[in-house]
Amino acid sequence: MIFTLRQEAILREVRRNGSVKVTEIAAELAVSRMTVRRDIAALADQGAVSRVYGGAILPRSEPSPRTEAPVAYDRGRAFSIGMAVPSRSAYYRDVIEGAQAAAQAVGARLTLGVSAYGDDLPQVERMLVSGVDGLLLTPLPQTLQSAAGAAWIRELSVPVVIVERRPEPAAGLDHLDCVASDHVRGTMQALRHLVDLGHGRIGLLACPTPTAPWIVRGFDIAAEILPIASGAPRITKHAFGDVEAVDDFLDAMAATGTTAVVAHPDDQAALLVQRARMRGWAVPDDLAVVAYDDELASLAEIPLSAVAPTRHAMGRIAVTRLVKCLREGSSHVVQESLLLPRLIVRASTAK
Secondary structure, three states, X not given: OOOOHHHHHHHHHHHHHOEEEHHHHHHHHOOOHHHHHHHHHHHHHOOOOEEEOOEEEOOOOOOOOOOOOOOOOOOOOOOEEEEEEOOOOHHHHHHHHHHHHHHHHOOOEEEEEEOXXXXXXXXXXXXXXXXXXXXXXXXXXXXXXXXXXXHHHHOOOOOEEEEOOOXXXXXXXXXXXXXXXXXXXXXXXXXXXXXXXXXXXXXXXEOOOOOHHHHHHHHHHHHHHOOOXXXXXXXXXXXXXOHHHHHHHHHHHHHHOXXXXXXXXXXXHHHHHHHHHHOOOXXXXXXXXXXEOOOOHHHOOOOOEXXXXXXXXXXXXXXXXXXHHHHHHHHOOXXXXXXXXXXXXXXXXXX
């Protein structure tokens, strides 16, 4: 192999540290980042390094661009799987436990990286340097809305499964499996339940989470096919724990004759019930409440009916899909798996 002096310098840095960042080596060599990217691409084409978003790492056996067909691995091989999740909340703990159970069942090792929203890349790069065979990723929703936002995922050098996110077509991630909750149909379950109980005007109180837009979409679809009257209050950017806003929402419910509500997440549903009872409202006689999420709903002073995403199953299926991709290589059929949440009926709607 013949390399330029600049490429030799990049290669020395990768061999010394296991990786190199475009920004750092460009400054060191006093050249543009684009020049360094071209050099890294040339090195990767010759198998000297593997490209990752923002730089390069020691060479791997897989092809660098993820738009190429994945390489099939030895079926009996023990895989190393990296998993990057947004937080240590109960929501993702359940997903992690499901992933760990599935990994253990096939003899794989699961490595966890917990990142703040918008800061997935450092965790991903560390896992790539450590030699993971594949990744389970839960990026920011906006990352998956455009080709530019998703560019770093397309450049990853290992197979990827997207977890609890649904990439938009514009993101260009059609070559990746994804496993996510079907929150639209989950919302429909809640609304059908309330309609069946005789509620014709149903409000929405939701905090601005990645789940909230799907709940809104469920409400919009339900308005077209279920006998739900218009005019109920709908708040989709409620601030967590804002008691004054909850009281204003209850005022709007009273003014519009709204008798039921879907509240997200479940701790805000519990707060809503507390404030309603302080007004002398009886739950569920005067106000029926369905929480969306089921982390704390069963522990509320009046146990809350809840839409519960199947988080443990999500983690299990995500690992299963990734291992299947690793084993099958170019014959792997990409799949979007949408998991229907469960509606759990408790005292907040049961009469």
